[in-house]
Amino acid sequence: MLATLRGKAVKLLRRIWSALILPFLLAFFSNILLGIALWLPPLADHPVLESLKNLASRLSxxxxxxxxxLILLDRKALYRFLFILPTLLSPGVWFALFTQNIGDTLNSRRFGPNLPTPRTYRPQGAYRLPFQGFWLVxxxxxxxxTSHSWGILGQRYAYDFVIKDSQxxxxxxxxxxxxxxYAFGAPLLAPADGVVVRVQNRHRDCPWPGFVDPFAWSILGNYVLIRHGERxxxxxxxxxxxxxRVKPGQWV
Incomplete structure (x- = not known):
């Protein structure tokens, strides 16, 4: 009985945290930036900034x-948090969070409660997995x-794949x-016919597997963006x- 209630509580807290992680980070770092601003002589003890800082502190x-x-009920959540903590040093991560927040706001305004879902959206073509053989989600x-990042619309239906051996x-x-x-450098295929829109091929490989490179300028690393149809x-x-091996404008 207790295990069932604990499991339901963990699932609920995961959903809430997934929706609040971006607002938390924005409030947390707004609090830090406002604190730095209030430390500067021209803005010291500014009443409006002081009020905003207090608000950001309470919201964070x-x-x-x-x-x-969640971390009190699920020890794995604490381990995951400690594992990804070094990624917060990356300016690329913060730029991605900023742009994703803008994109989420625009999409929320555009679609409102009618955001496309796997059940309501009909793809314009047939898609396949972008690799051969057996991979693991x-x-x-x-x-x-199960979502990669449900609270971030641009990553809501993202997938991370790995290759496992017999052990x-x-x-x-x-x-x-x-x-x-095993997955590093493995051949990838276009998931459907389309035109290559953008490519990045010069980003250095992160020397620490499992972390985002603190010196990375993009959270995507090297990537290929393909247009398969209208939007x-x-x-x-x-x-x-x-x-x-492909270039922008190339049909794949």
Whole structure:
């Protein structure tokens, strides 16, 4: 009985935290920036900035409460948080969060409660997985419980794939280098016919598997963006440097 209630509470808190993670980060860093601004002599003790800082401080604490409850009930959530903490050093992450927040706001205004879902949207063509052989979904799904990042519209239906060996490992040796992982540099295919819109092929490979490179200028790394139809695109991201063989304008 207690295990069932605990499981339901964890699922509920995950959904709440997924929706609040962006507002929390924005409030948290707004609090820091406003604190720095109030420290500067021209703005010291400015009443409006002081009020905004207090508001940001209270909101960041309020938004953090669901995650606090989550890590108290689910130890894995705490481990995941500590694991991704170094990624917060990356300016690319913060630029991505900023642009994603703008995109989410525009899409929310455009679609309102009628955001496309796998049940309501009909693709303009037939899609397939962008690889051959057997891969494992490491992260991603069509609902709030399994989604890559349900609270971020641009990543709501994103998927992370890995290759596992017969022992269930995703890497050779100790897995300390990108080259140790079976999926690193594996051939990828276009998920459907389309035109290549944009390509990045010069981003350095992160030397620490599992983390976002603090020196990265883009959270996508190397990628290929393909247009398959009117307002219908696919994005293949986190690719090996120098592995992209297509160019913008090329039909695939």
């Amino acid at each position: 604490l309020l938004f953090f409460l669901p995650f606090l409850g 490491a992260n991603g799904g069509p609902d709030p419980e 269930g490992k995703t890497y050779r040796t100790h897995g300390r280098r990108p080259e140790d992982y 219908e695109y696919s994005l293949l991201a986190h690719l090996k440097r120098g592995s992209v």
